[in-house]
Structure formats: C-alpha cells, structure tokens
Amino acid sequence: MSLFWRNFLLLAGLLTLTVLAWFQALRTLEQEPRALQSAQALASLVNLTRAALIYTDPIARVALVKTLVDEENVRIAVRDPADEHRPFPAGTLGARVAQALQDKLGPGTIVAREVNGFDGLWIGFAIEDEKYWLLADPSRLAGVQGRTWLVWGATALGLSLLGAVLITRVINQPLQRLAHAARRVGEGDFDGARLDEDQPTREIASVNHAFNAMAARLARAEADRRLMLAGISHDLRTPLARLRLEIELGVPDAATRARMADDVAEVDTILGQFLDFARERPLRTEPVALGLALERALAVYRARDDVLLTVRCPPEARVRADATLLHRILINLLENAVRHGRSADGLVRLDIEVQLAAAGSEGLVAVHVRDHGPGVPPELLPRLSEPFFRAEAARTTPGSGLGLAIVHRGIERMGGRLTLALADGGGLRITLHLPAA
Ligand SMILES: Nc1ncnc2c1ncn2[C@@H]1O[C@H](COP(=O)(O)OP(=O)(O)OP(=O)(O)O)[C@@H](O)[C@H]1O
Ligand SMILES: [Mg+2]
Incomplete structure (x- = not known):
C-alpha cells in the first residue's frame, strides 16, 4: 500500500469518527433545550385553554373551541376513563417533553402519542372533575430533520476528506522526492x-x-x-x-x-x-546472441588440446546483457575451470549447456558451466563468490580470489542470478541466469 493511501485512510477514518461524535453531541445538546421549549409552549397552551374553557359561558365555548381549531390547530375532546392511550417511547424527544409537561402541569397530566387508534400529540388535563384531551399538532415535537443532519454531516465529512487529501499530499511530497533522490544516488547519479x-x-x-x-x-x-x-x-x-x-x-x-x-x-x-x-563501468545492456558470445570466449580454449569442450546452445538463445561484461564473466569461469577444475588425468573437461527461459524461470536463460574436476567441499560453496576467498586447494595456483566475485556482481548488475553447485559425479557446476532478450 502506498504511503499516500495509508495516511489518507487513517486520516479519513479519524475524521469520520470525529464527525459522527460531533453529530451525536450536537443532537444531544439540541434535544434538551428543545424539549423544555416545547414543554413550555404546550403548558401555556393547556393552561390558556383551560382558563378559557373555565371562564366562557357554554355558548361562547363552542366558538372558542372552533377558534382553537382554526387558529392554533388544537382540538379539545372529552376524556373517557376507558380511552386507550399509548405514551411516547422512552428516550425520544416526546418522552422528554412529556416528563417536562408533567413537571409543569402536575403529575396527573397524561401525554400520549395515540388515543383510541388516532395518532397525534395528546395531552390529558382536567377542569375540576371533568377530564379533557387536548390534541395538538405533533409537528411541535419534530426535531431538526434527518435530511438537514445528513446534508450538514455530508458537507462536514466532504470538507474534512478534502482536507485529508491535501494534508496527505503535503506530508507525502517531500518523502516522495527523497525516495526518488535516494534511488538516483543508488544508481550513481x-x-x-x-x-x-x-x-x-x-x-x-x-x-x-x-x-x-x-x-x-x-x-x-x-x-x-x-x-x-x-x-x-x-x-x-x-x-x-x-x-x-x-x-x-x-x-x-x-x-x-x-x-x-x-x-x-x-x-x-x-x-x-x-x-x-x-x-564499475557504466552498464550498456543490449540483446546478445549467447552462441556467438560463447564462441568468442571459447576461441582460445578450442585451440588447446588439454581442454575438451562440449557446448550445447540453441541458436536462438539471446540474453539482455552488457557484451563486454558477459565476455569478462565467461572468461573468468573458463579460466577457473582450467585452473581449479582439472580431472585426475590432467585434462579439462568442460560441459556448457544453455537452457532457454522456461515457464516459472522468471524469463531467465540459464547457462550451465560444468567441469569434472575435484570441486570444493560443499560447505565452501556459498563463500566462493566472496571477494578474496580462495579454497585451500587453490592456494598453490596464482590468483587473487576476485574472479567469482566479479562474476557474481556482474551477473547481478545485469539483473541475473548466479548459482554454484556440485555436479553429480564430481566437479563444479556454475549456472548464470540472465534475462532473456
Ligand atoms: N571450477 C572450479 N573448481 C574448483 N574450485 C573452484 C572452481 N572455480 C573456483 N573455485 C574455487 O573458488 C575460489 C575462488 O575463485 P575465484 O575465481 O574467485 O578466485 P581465483 O580463481 O582463485 O583467483 P582469480 O581472482 O585470479 O580468479 C578459487 O580459489 C577456488 O578455490
Ligand atoms: Mg578465478
């Protein structure tokens, strides 16, 4: 995952959580005063209605009730003890308003959201022994609407995420430049x-x-x-x-x-x-025909009668390599075989085989160079390509111990791999894996 996305996702997660927490905090903070306000207005409405009902004569009362319906959208009904009513569920704004209303109007006050199957904001009150329902507009209880919350929440989140993108970019850019520069330095520029x-x-x-x-x-x-x-x-x-x-x-x-x-x-x-x-010469890679490169390196050895060569190389074998470096590498291997890989009869038997890039070989062509000499003790194999390392048996021959180190480094610089192994039946088997061209 890139640094940009990691930082951005972390910031985005944090901001989303913050927005949600704010959302919840605001909602809670908003509900309390709203409940009190609504309760105050409803209590006034109930008190005024009651007073009006008490002090008007029966004829004027009809007109009063009609005015209440027309002007305030408030209805009055007689309350029967058998009326079935349902309270507001606990935790809602309705329940808080009901609680506040009971505090103001006395414990006998009933607040319901449904009476005998009719929805509404029902408030039960009494005038002396007569009991009434006051049906008010339930929209008095509606809080800030979900859509409003959604719009503001989305706006806040959108702005925060935009900020996150900008901040992440600001953090990332110098790091990216640094990574780029480090790569350049690594390449020697x-x-x-x-x-x-x-x-x-x-x-x-x-x-x-x-x-x-x-x-x-x-x-x-x-x-x-x-x-x-x-x-x-x-x-x-x-x-x-x-x-x-x-x-x-x-x-x-x-x-x-x-x-x-x-x-x-x-x-x-x-x-x-x-x-x-x-x-380290600058590398100049180009497609190189392996057959030709091998023949060029082998030319000197073909002329010698103490060197017996078997070469198997498909004519189409081509690798991406630096021709000069590849020549140097092959010469080092051949020289090693002549120096350290002689068979018991004093002859140098060299088998060279090229395998084209097969499936699963990551597009690498394999060049096996195998001699039939004494090889080396197996535990020394990994050390042969270390600079200045020479096995005990090699101390009597001239050399610096840099030959295989040059081979190793050269192969890696060209994007390949070097493997050293002991061949069945004795002798060292060195394989160069090179990118196919
Ligand atoms: N074909 C081989 N058979 C057996 N031992 C080998 C063979 N090739 C290399 N070695 C061992 O690996 C060691 C390191 O080889 P390398 O080519 O790095 O050094 P060198 O040949 O001793 O010196 P130079 O720097 O002149 O090549 C050798 O000293 C030798 O012990
Ligand atoms: Mg050598």
Whole structure:
C-alpha cells in the first residue's frame, strides 16, 4: 500500500469518527433545550385553554373551541376513563417533553402519542372533575430533520476528506522526492539527486540538507576512487612494462628470465582483476546472441588440446546483457575451470549447456558451466563468490580470489542470478541466469 493511501485512510477514518461524535453531541445538546421549549409552549397552551374553557359561558365555548381549531390547530375532546392511550417511547424527544409537561402541569397530566387508534400529540388535563384531551399538532415535537443532519454531516465529512487529501499530499511530497533522490544516488547519479534546501518546513529543509551533504560526500568519494584506480592502473603498470622489458634484455639465464616474466605477468593479471573488481563501468545492456558470445570466449580454449569442450546452445538463445561484461564473466569461469577444475588425468573437461527461459524461470536463460574436476567441499560453496576467498586447494595456483566475485556482481548488475553447485559425479557446476532478450 502506498504511503499516500495509508495516511489518507487513517486520516479519513479519524475524521469520520470525529464527525459522527460531533453529530451525536450536537443532537444531544439540541434535544434538551428543545424539549423544555416545547414543554413550555404546550403548558401555556393547556393552561390558556383551560382558563378559557373555565371562564366562557357554554355558548361562547363552542366558538372558542372552533377558534382553537382554526387558529392554533388544537382540538379539545372529552376524556373517557376507558380511552386507550399509548405514551411516547422512552428516550425520544416526546418522552422528554412529556416528563417536562408533567413537571409543569402536575403529575396527573397524561401525554400520549395515540388515543383510541388516532395518532397525534395528546395531552390529558382536567377542569375540576371533568377530564379533557387536548390534541395538538405533533409537528411541535419534530426535531431538526434527518435530511438537514445528513446534508450538514455530508458537507462536514466532504470538507474534512478534502482536507485529508491535501494534508496527505503535503506530508507525502517531500518523502516522495527523497525516495526518488535516494534511488538516483543508488544508481550513481549524484548530480541529479539534489533536493531543495529552501523549504519553509524546518525538518524537511534539514533532511534535504543532510541528504545533499551525503550525496556530495558520496560523489567526492566516487571521484576519488576513480582517480585512485586510474592512478594505480597507470602508475603500476608503466613500471611493470618497463620491468618486463628489462628482464627480456638484461637477464642472461633463460630459465630465470622465463620465471621472472611469469611473475610479472601474474602481477599484471592480478592488477587487472583488482581493477575489474573496483572499477564499475557504466552498464550498456543490449540483446546478445549467447552462441556467438560463447564462441568468442571459447576461441582460445578450442585451440588447446588439454581442454575438451562440449557446448550445447540453441541458436536462438539471446540474453539482455552488457557484451563486454558477459565476455569478462565467461572468461573468468573458463579460466577457473582450467585452473581449479582439472580431472585426475590432467585434462579439462568442460560441459556448457544453455537452457532457454522456461515457464516459472522468471524469463531467465540459464547457462550451465560444468567441469569434472575435484570441486570444493560443499560447505565452501556459498563463500566462493566472496571477494578474496580462495579454497585451500587453490592456494598453490596464482590468483587473487576476485574472479567469482566479479562474476557474481556482474551477473547481478545485469539483473541475473548466479548459482554454484556440485555436479553429480564430481566437479563444479556454475549456472548464470540472465534475462532473456
Ligand atoms: N571450477 C572450479 N573448481 C574448483 N574450485 C573452484 C572452481 N572455480 C573456483 N573455485 C574455487 O573458488 C575460489 C575462488 O575463485 P575465484 O575465481 O574467485 O578466485 P581465483 O580463481 O582463485 O583467483 P582469480 O581472482 O585470479 O580468479 C578459487 O580459489 C577456488 O578455490
Ligand atoms: Mg578465478
């Protein structure tokens, strides 16, 4: 779930609850005064009616009752003890009004919502021994209407949710920018990742400032590293080349000369591995035909008679890769097989098999490189691709222990995966999983 939706839903939930609580509070607060007000008006009506009835003579009384009907929408009826009446349900505005009316007019007052099957606001009162019903307009009891509540509730909720969207966006935007910038830095683009430090919000400005400082420091470290690598490669390789020349010209003994030349060559190779590992060329991926890439890497080994190759690669096998990096990776694997994977008879048997992306393989093409050498103890398998790690048996051969680390990192940079396993029947089986093109 995105941060925006999480924050928005949390805020929306909170606001809905608040609006409902307000709604309930207002309703409660509104009912009490309304009940008292209604009760006061009804009590006055009852008292006035009673007084009028008492002090008018029987003839005028008819006219009075008619006027009450016409002007006040109030009817008077004689109350019979056998009349069936129903009170207002407890908790409603009607029940509160009834309670307030009884307080004002005396405990004998009856307030009903239905008498003998007729709905209305019925109030029973007495004049001396005669008992009467006063039927008033029930709309006197109607509270604020449901529709009004609904309209205002919806308006309040709508405005709150709009506010929630705005607030969530305000919170989110700097985080989004930060995430974006962090991604850029992760990809090595230090200049494109600058964040705005002139933010009105102090905390955001300070985070942005810290981030920019970090990116600047990383950029400087990266520049220093590049400079150092260029320096190493130039400053060490130039004297090395000079040394090689001096050995050729200045060492008279042929055997010593050859040994010294080998040593210089090894130093040069190790230096090359170091540089390969430390220097990250920008990646240029393109569709690469695996068959051709394999043949290019195998060319040298095909010429050797101590290397026996079996290659099975469907001609249509293509991967998305950086051709130079892939070549480097294949050479490292082949070199390892020659160096560490010789069979007991001193020959190097190499089986290379390419499997096209199958269902469930996440679109990855598998390149298996298997030798028939001694392999390694199984517990060391996960460590082989660590930089500078070399198994015990490899200590007698030249090398730096960076070959498989370069393979591992290169494969991951191209969006693939490296697996190391021991093959049935001995030997190491290395699989490169690369995105199909
Ligand atoms: N085909 C193989 N058979 C047996 N062991 C192997 C094989 N390939 C690699 N290894 C083991 O894994 C270790 C690490 O290999 P890696 O290529 O990283 O270093 P290296 O070959 O020793 O040196 P370099 O940096 O010159 O390649 C080797 O030292 C060796 O012990
Ligand atoms: Mg190696």
